[in-house]
Amino acid sequence: MESKKKKAFRFNIIDIILILVILAAVSFVVYLFLSRDNASDGETFNAEFVIESKEIREEFSGLIKPGDILFDSVKQAELGEVIYVEYVNAVRTTVNNETGEQKAVEVPGRLDVYITVRSTNVTHDGCYKINGNYDLMTGSYFSYRVPGFAGEGSCVSAKILNK
Amino acid sequence: MGENKKRMFRFNVIDIVIILIVICAAGSVLLRHNLDEKISISGHSESVEIKFLITSLDHSSGDSLKEGDSVFLSSGTTPIGTLTSEKTIIPAEMILTLSDGSVVRSESPGAEKIDLRGSILSSGVFGEDGSFMLNGNTFIAPGMTLSFYTENIITDCTVTEIKRVD
Numbered sequence: 001m002e003s004k005k006k007k008a009f010r011f012n013i014i015d016i017i018l019i020l021v022i023l024a025a026v027s028f029v030v031y032l033f034l035s036r037d038n039a040s041d042g043e044t045f046n047a048e049f050v051i052e053s054k055e056i057r058e059e060f061s062g063l064i065k066p067g068d069i070l071f072d073s074v075k076q077a078e079l080g081e082v083i084y085v086e087y088v089n090a091v092r093t094t095v096n097n098e099t100g101e102q103k104a105v106e107v108p109g110r111l112d113v114y115i116t117v118r119s120t121n122v123t124h125d126g127c128y129k130i131n132g133n134y135d136l137m138t139g140s141y142f143s144y145r146v147p148g149f150a151g152e153g154s155c156v157s158a159k160i161l162n163k
Numbered sequence: 164m165g166e167n168k169k170r171m172f173r174f175n176v177i178d179i180v181i182i183l184i185v186i187c188a189a190g191s192v193l194l195r196h197n198l199d200e201k202i203s204i205s206g207h208s209e210s211v212e213i214k215f216l217i218t219s220l221d222h223s224s225g226d227s228l229k230e231g232d233s234v235f236l237s238s239g240t241t242p243i244g245t246l247t248s249e250k251t252i253i254p255a256e257m258i259l260t261l262s263d264g265s266v267v268r269s270e271s272p273g274a275e276k277i278d279l280r281g282s283i284l285s286s287g288v289f290g291e292d293g294s295f296m297l298n299g300n301t302f303i304a305p306g307m308t309l310s311f312y313t314e315n316i317i318t319d320c321t322v323t324e325i326k327r328v329d
Contacts, residue, residue: 011175011176015176018176018180019176019179019180022179022180022183022184023183025187026183026186026187026190029187029190029191029194030190056306057321057323059323060305060306060323063305063306068292069292073302073307092260092266094260094264094265094266095264096262096263096264097262097263097264098262098263101264102264103264105264105265105266106266107258107266108258108266108267108268109256109258109268110258145294145302145304145307146304147290147292147293147294147304148293148294148304148305149304149305149306150302150304150305150306150307150322151306151307
């Protein structure tokens with residue numbers, strides 16, 4: 001009778017591993033949930049950064065406007081306010097295969113757009129981050145949207161305004 | 164009798180697993196609700212034309228887009244609307260870099276490839292900032308790539324304009 005009881009409550013190493021794996025998964029989900037819009041507890045800065053979108057079609061000229069709020073297309077988080085937009089003829093760096101000379105040539109029918117964005121929720125946690133989630137540095141890639149346009153581009157300059 | 168009672172209330176690792184799964188499921192519902200609030204807007208639904216451009220389509224595929232066909236988002240079964248009669252087909256634009264480094268705009272030879280402009284009659288909600296949400300919960304704007312299918316074709320397109328229909 002007693003040995004039957006002991007069998008019923010057998011608890012082994014596999015059960016322990018299973019519980020640890022599930023606890024780890026739950027912890028990870030909780031961490032993701034809590035860190036979604038999190039800024040670090042440290043000082044908050046204002047920053048201005050410029051996103052360059054290359055070779056967009058000419059028909060999209062003027063769809064991004066100062067005053068637009070810029071969001072990340074994927075996580076839907078606010079990145080900042082557009083304060084300046086510049087559309088220029090798209091330029092591509094090409095090579096003359098015969099001479100090896102590099103040159104910058106205009107791409108017909110295409111524009112490069114430079115979007116200056118001001119963000120007021122920048123923190124420092126190893127590097128500067130917008131909303132605690134987006135690395136703010138030259139080269140950072142953004143998939144963005146404003147009310148009238150959606151695009152993607154890279155940060156070509158960033159400066160902290162009130163260090 | 165006492166032993167039977169103990170058996171009925173036996174608590175083992177399977178019970179722990181089930182409880183943890185239920186907690187995760189509840190958490191994911193909360194997460195989804197939180198995200199839903201962020202990305203959906205409520206308001207008066209309006210009819211719009213979503214104008215699009217498909218580039219470098221095979222010339223024979225142009226006939227696959229027919230007026231009246233129902234259009235759905237490729238990611239699932241979300242309806243977008245119906246294709247209108249608007250359809251413009253031109254030889255596909257090509258931007259080429261020549262051997263001397265110059266960049267020129269050209270067309271696909273013999274119209275083997277085509278660019279197709281069309282529109283979808285749809286409906287959604289405009290936010291206060293002018294942004295458009297298809298069905299009130301899917302952001303659509305010029306410049307974005309939209310993947311859709313009809314009963315005849317599945318393709319990517321670039322949204323070029325969202326136009327209110329009176």
